Amino acid sequence: MKKKIYFILIAIVILIQFxxxxxxxxxxxxxxxxxxxxxxxxxxxxxxxxxxYDCHSNESTFPWYSNVAPVKWMLYDHIYEAREELNFSNWNxxxxxxxxxxxxxxSSMVLEGEMPLKGxxxxxxxxxxxxxxxxxxxxxxxxxxxxxxE
Amino acid sequence: MKIKFILPLxxxxxxxxxxxxxxxxxxxxxxxxxxxxxxxPENVKAIIDNKCMECHSNEAKNGKSKMKMNFDKLxxxxxxxxxxxxKLDKIVKMLGKDKMPPEKFLAKNPxxxxxxxxxxxxxxxxxxxxxxxxxx
Numbered sequence: 001m002k003k004k005i006y007f008i009l010i011a012i013v014i015l016i017q018f019x020x021x022x023x024x025x026x027x028x029x030x031x032x033x034x035x036x037x038x039x040x041x042x043x044x045x046x047x048x049x050x051x052x053y054d055c056h057s058n059e060s061t062f063p064w065y066s067n068v069a070p071v072k073w074m075l076y077d078h079i080y081e082a083r084e085e086l087n088f089s090n091w092n093x094x095x096x097x098x099x100x101x102x103x104x105x106x107s108s109m110v111l112e113g114e115m116p117l118k119g120x121x122x123x124x125x126x127x128x129x130x131x132x133x134x135x136x137x138x139x140x141x142x143x144x145x146x147x148x149x150e
Numbered sequence: 151m152k153i154k155f156i157l158p159l160x161x162x163x164x165x166x167x168x169x170x171x172x173x174x175x176x177x178x179x180x181x182x183x184x185x186x187x188x189x190x191p192e193n194v195k196a197i198i199d200n201k202c203m204e205c206h207s208n209e210a211k212n213g214k215s216k217m218k219m220n221f222d223k224l225x226x227x228x229x230x231x232x233x234x235x236x237k238l239d240k241i242v243k244m245l246g247k248d249k250m251p252p253e254k255f256l257a258k259n260p261x262x263x264x265x266x267x268x269x270x271x272x273x274x275x276x277x278x279x280x281x282x283x284x285x286x
Contacts, residue, residue, distance in 0.1 A: 097239055104236040108218045145232035149284060 016069040023067070024079045027058040027089065034091035044140045048088065051116045051127040055082035058089040065123065078117060100148050107141040110134050187227050188234060194275045197268045201251060204262075231283065238280035245273045 030036065035045050054060050055078055066075050086102050094102075109115040111134055121128045129137070190198070198221055205215035208222040223229050224237055244250045248269075251262050264272070 097236075100232060100236040101239060101243075104233060104240070108214075112214055112217045114214070142230065142233065145236060146230050147232070149232045149235055 013069075019069060019073075021069075021073060021076055023062070024060055024076055024083070025058070026060055026062075030058055030089035032090050032092040033057070034088040037092040038144075041140065044136065047129070047133055047137055050124075051129055051133075053088060054124070054127075055079050055117070055120070056086050056088050058083070058087065063123075074119070078120075096148055100145055103141045103145040103148070107138040107145070110141075111138045188225060188279055190225055191275065194271055197264070197272060201262045201264060201268070205251075205255070235280050235283050238276040238283075241276040242273050242280070245269050245276075 034040065035048070040048070060079055065071055086105070091099070106115075110129070113134070116124075116127045116129070203221060204210060205213075206219045206221050207216070208220065210216045210220075219237060219240065220228075224234060229237060245264070251259075251264070256263050
């Protein structure tokens, strides 16, 4: 009986691997990237790279488990959606008002603990931001926002 | 006659000189260039007070809504210039998409729904204020 359940479970896991889903494309060379076009303090760029770039840039990395369903389904979906809303790789091609809008969102969402997305930090401990990290990112975003309309 | 005319003139100029001298020394002088006080007309304020402040004010319970948009901070000069502009633009955006107040909230508080006139009043005020601040 127990054997049968294991067998069925394994069969399901193998079967779902065949469910097709396009992997988000990865581009490393992004001329409009935030960090390539704007002066960002080193500590902030490290924080953004560690905690945001997997979803909010074209430079997503895919460790082995990220290509295994069902993790894959969730992650790919998140990446597509996240890039749609905010893609640091296209930063410099955005309109001023859109940059301002996003900087304001970054500040409040990071402070409020909404970003990085919850489940993500379970497997990515480097994205687990401390209170201090969150303050740093928010302060940086607020300052950038003020420079925009100076 | 002439002296009568010159004397008050003299007194006035000495007074002027004194005033400008003391005000330049005044230690209470505050540089308000960084403080943004925005003007909310009474009719707009009345709508915001009635339909938005429950979630977007200092008195609101802590949470996303208060963190993202706080009308008390907006009118007290607690947001920097860039922040004020981005908040104003967000007001226009959210109202344009009919996203505020949120449906969930309206289900319980149907009287808080914005009429299209009210929505337009707030939107027009916010976009006007924002373009003025951007120097458009």
